[in-house]
Amino acid sequence: MMKADVLLGLQWGDEGKGKIVDVLTPNYDIIARFQGGPNAGHTLEFNDIKHVLHTVPSGIFRSDTINVVGNGVVIDPVIMQAELEALTKLGVDVKKKLLLSKKAHLILPTHRILDAASEESKGKEKIGSTLKGIGPAYMDKTGRNGLRIGDMDEDDFKEKYNVLVEKHRHILSRFGKQDISLDELENKWFTAIDTLKELQHIDSEHYLNGKLKQGKSILAEGAQGALLDIDFGSYPFVTSSNTICAAACTGLGIPPTSIGEVYGITKAYCTRVGSGPFPTELLDETGELIRKSGNEFGATTGRPRRCGWLDLPALKYTIMLNGVTQLIITKADVLSDFDTIKVCTHYDCKGELIDYFPFDIAPEYVKPVYKTLKGWTQDLTGLQSIEDIPVELNDYINYLEDELEVPVSIVSVGPDRTQTLIREKTTVPS
Ligand code: GDP
Ligand code: IMO
Numbered sequence: 001m002m003k004a005d006v007l008l009g010l011q012w013g014d015e016g017k018g019k020i021v022d023v024l025t026p027n028y029d030i031i032a033r034f035q036g037g038p039n040a041g042h043t044l045e046f047n048d049i050k051h052v053l054h055t056v057p058s059g060i061f062r063s064d065t066i067n068v069v070g071n072g073v074v075i076d077p078v079i080m081q082a083e084l085e086a087l088t089k090l091g092v093d094v095k096k097k098l099l100l101s102k103k104a105h106l107i108l109p110t111h112r113i114l115d116a117a118s119e120e121s122k123g124k125e126k127i128g129s130t131l132k133g134i135g136p137a138y139m140d141k142t143g144r145n146g147l148r149i150g151d152m153d154e155d156d157f158k159e160k161y162n163v164l165v166e167k168h169r170h171i172l173s174r175f176g177k178q179d180i181s182l183d184e185l186e187n188k189w190f191t192a193i194d195t196l197k198e199l200q201h202i203d204s205e206h207y208l209n210g211k212l213k214q215g216k217s218i219l220a221e222g223a224q225g226a227l228l229d230i231d232f233g234s235y236p237f238v239t240s241s242n243t244i245c246a247a248a249c250t251g252l253g254i255p256p257t258s259i260g261e262v263y264g265i266t267k268a269y270c271t272r273v274g275s276g277p278f279p280t281e282l283l284d285e286t287g288e289l290i291r292k293s294g295n296e297f298g299a300t301t302g303r304p305r306r307c308g309w310l311d312l313p314a315l316k317y318t319i320m321l322n323g324v325t326q327l328i329i330t331k332a333d334v335l336s337d338f339d340t341i342k343v344c345t346h347y348d349c350k351g352e353l354i355d356y357f358p359f360d361i362a363p364e365y366v367k368p369v370y371k372t373l374k375g376w377t378q379d380l381t382g383l384q385s386i387e388d389i390p391v392e393l394n395d396y397i398n399y400l401e402d403e404l405e406v407p408v409s410i411v412s413v414g415p416d417r418t419q420t421l422i423r424e425k426t427t428v429p430s
């Protein structure tokens with residue numbers, strides 16, 4: 001029986017998952033998204049094309065690979081329709097290469113309206129949601145009200161839709177939002193449903209387990225990051241799904257014993273979009289410089305990302321939660337502007353030095369304690385081989401390996417597919 005490898009983010013999202021999945025795809029028969037929805041924005045760059053995917057897995061551009069949207073994902077038909085049209089224009093045969101789990105849940109127009117109403121009601125405490133209806137859609141899933149891809153093919157689909165929308169109207173009226181006009185949104189939504197009906201709908205748990213039995217290789221693609229996990233992230237400033245490795249099992253229906261390598265991705269520094277605590281955040285010109293050099297603006301919402309130094313207590317935590325077997329470091333090129341760089345090694349937790357991630361990481365509980373390292377003031381973006389990296393970057397990687405006790409297998413030095421350096425330790429063929 002083959003194992004399924006998992007690739008996921010170890011921070012607050014946007015670590016470069018899309019780019020790395022695209023790089024690794026030639027080693028796999030199937031790429032399968034296991035959670036989240038179009039709150040994700042996964043950016044791929046190759047042959048002068050820059051493409052952002054929201055729901056479709058990042059293996060879609062490679063010729064022979066099948067891409068599966070698993071049961072753990074929530075799908076907005078309208079956003080997916082736009083994705084399909086863009087991919088078709090680029091020559092991708094989505095009807096052949098993309099399979100949807102019948103058990104994946106649908107995001108309704110009213111989920112988005114509920115998301116906005118919920119955020120508005122929170123005032124200063126708002127989560128900073130992408131407002132894609134993710135929270136309300138997962139609430140309906142766990143509340144056992146949701147509509148699924150498989151329901152689209154049933155005769156009573158419209159009836160089920162109306163029942164759910166009626167429930168939503170009820171809740172919206174309690175937010176003070178009566179008489180919402182849905183006609184235009186519903187027209188678009190049902191048109192998009194017709195488009196999704198043309199795709200292949202499958203029992204993805206049977207499909208994927210069957211493929212593993214046949215010896216086919218699978219890479220499970222995560223969205224968001226472990227620090228946004230609903231259970232273990234910086235709650236309540238998190239997303240509404242489990243984003244950690246265990247969610248690859250529940251979001252695809254594959255057993256824990258089938259998990260092989262776990263690739264954990266981290267930037268060489270740290271970013272966050274939306275509200276919530278961020279111990280190593282740089283609110284000064286250093287943070288501004290990282291944002292500018294790293295082009296740190298959200299792929300889904302365009303919001304400026306908050307930037308800061310790498311946080312080792314947080315990384316140790318997410319490596320532990322995910323059982324990471326290989327580390328991937330992205331955006332090493334972005335730190336080329338600095339003579340020295342800092343890494344948070346511990347938190348000062350009310351006078352006590354700790355190196356674990358505590359219950360609350362709000363500024364009143366934790367203050368970052370830094371170690372300063374030498375930077376590499378050299379442009380990395382044209383490097384072809386890991387042998388050519390500056391000694392200071394090599395020292396940085398070795399330091400991280402020692403601290404985190406996981407080998408670094410890939411170092412990314414630019415957004416393009418080709419700007420990827422493979423290290424010797426890796427099991428990934430270069
Ligand atoms: P994802 O959500 O984890 O897939 O990441 P995003 O696509 O939201 O954000 C990562 C951003 O960094 C995108 O604009 C990528 O094109 C870009 N990127 C990925 N790897 C690198 C890298 O090594 N260097 C630079 N400069 N940009 C990168
Ligand atoms: P990818 O897959 C970065 C953040 C939002 C907000 C919180 C809740 O591209 O890494 P939600 O829309 O889920 O209700 O928002 O989570 N967030 C992300 N931040 N990258 C993402 O996805 C994110 N998806 C959600 O900014 O703080």
Ligand code: MG
Pocket residue numbers: 013014015040041042043299300
């Ligand atoms: Mg992203």
